[in-house]
Amino acid sequence: MSTVGESFVTAAGLVVAADPRLLDIVCLSLTVSLSAVFIASCLGLPIGAAIAVGRFPGRRTLTVVLNGLMGLPPVVVGLLVYLLLSRAGPLGALGLLFTPSAMVIAQVVLITPIIAALSRQIVADAWRDYEEQLRSLGASTPRAACTLLIDTRFSLSTAVLAGLGRAVAEVGAVMIVGGNIEGVTRVMTTSIALETSKGDLPLALALGFILIAIVLILNALAHAVREWAVRRHG
């Protein structure tokens, strides 16, 4: 128990002192994961809406596969992206391995299925209510998909947050493709893994608390914005 108490004090100390190394790590974590969420949303939301609204063969199979991909093991994604970006790999020439860009790519692969699968469900539920009205007004399928994405925006924010939560909390993929290089690719989760393996449990736990706090604050902000918007727009 003393470890927990001690690490609370350490965490508070790090935050109060605004330790520059800690700030760098937090900033990189957020930059990488928010970039990944942005790109994954640009991909995942339209994919989810298209599967929800579209009528094409293999739609059910695709839904099942997509839902399954939500459980992609980060380590495996890391390994695949590593192979893709390593010197001998197909994208090796880009020289991205062990850079933050590589970490963004790995997280995009990891969370695009999450955002797509959750948005598919949300849009499909809305489509049941809207379908006749939109078809009556003459909306094409792509147009209907866009309209539904806009209309379910408050619910979709939850899907995006789920993606963010997964991205910022995962360690396996960023560890493999980033390499946990201090000052370059070291993020919160890889630091925690490193400090734990070095035996500095209080520091590891302190970083853990800060990570949890950041995730909670982001979610609380998003929740507040959503509540406000729902009250205003119904």
Next chain:
Amino acid sequence: MAEALLTLEALRFDAGGHTLIDSVSARIAALRRTVILGPNGAGKSVLMRLMHGLLEPVSGRVHWSGGKAPVQAMVFQRPVMLRRSVLDNLTYALALAGVAAGERRTRAMDVLQRVGLAHLASRPARVLSGGEQQRVALARAWALRPAVLFLDEPTASLDPGASAEVERLIGVIAADGCSIVMSTHNLGQARRLADDILFIDSGRIAEHTPAADFFAAPRSAQAEQFIRGELSWT
């Protein structure tokens, strides 16, 4: 007899192994208010969706006078409001109908004025009362300047005051030169609104007569029973 708006030729529609509409042939008169009357589950909604084109008949066809389907709109039992302002709900429909961007706003405001909802134009449509939403749905349909307006039990989930207002608006839209095809199981409403009655029972037309004749002396046993049954508790 008045000019025909559309002709139904031996329409049949099946779903889930049941025949919901069976050998329905009828001639719907233009510029009149046709009320499709019948008990719950008679196939009123399905028949209207077949006319509007939301459902494809298994056999038979819907033939529009003039060869091609005119501009048409449908108002549903539960209005589907998009999560945006009342005005934007109207301009959205106008955009889908191919109305030039510059003209949409003026046309939408003009219709809102005519239905007495101009003061709600900038309000989010989803936070309006059920009655107001249904009036917005009517305005949205009317803004399309349809040759025919389909209404599926438009007052079934409204209180008497809101129902009266919706009925008044239907009268105004009809007087504006729009054919009306409306379903209801409410006899009083049919009496107030109908020029012609299309009485259906178990997916078949039992009777298709001018409203005055229908209420004075129904020709079919089912219609007579329906009127007696309804009157006994209305």
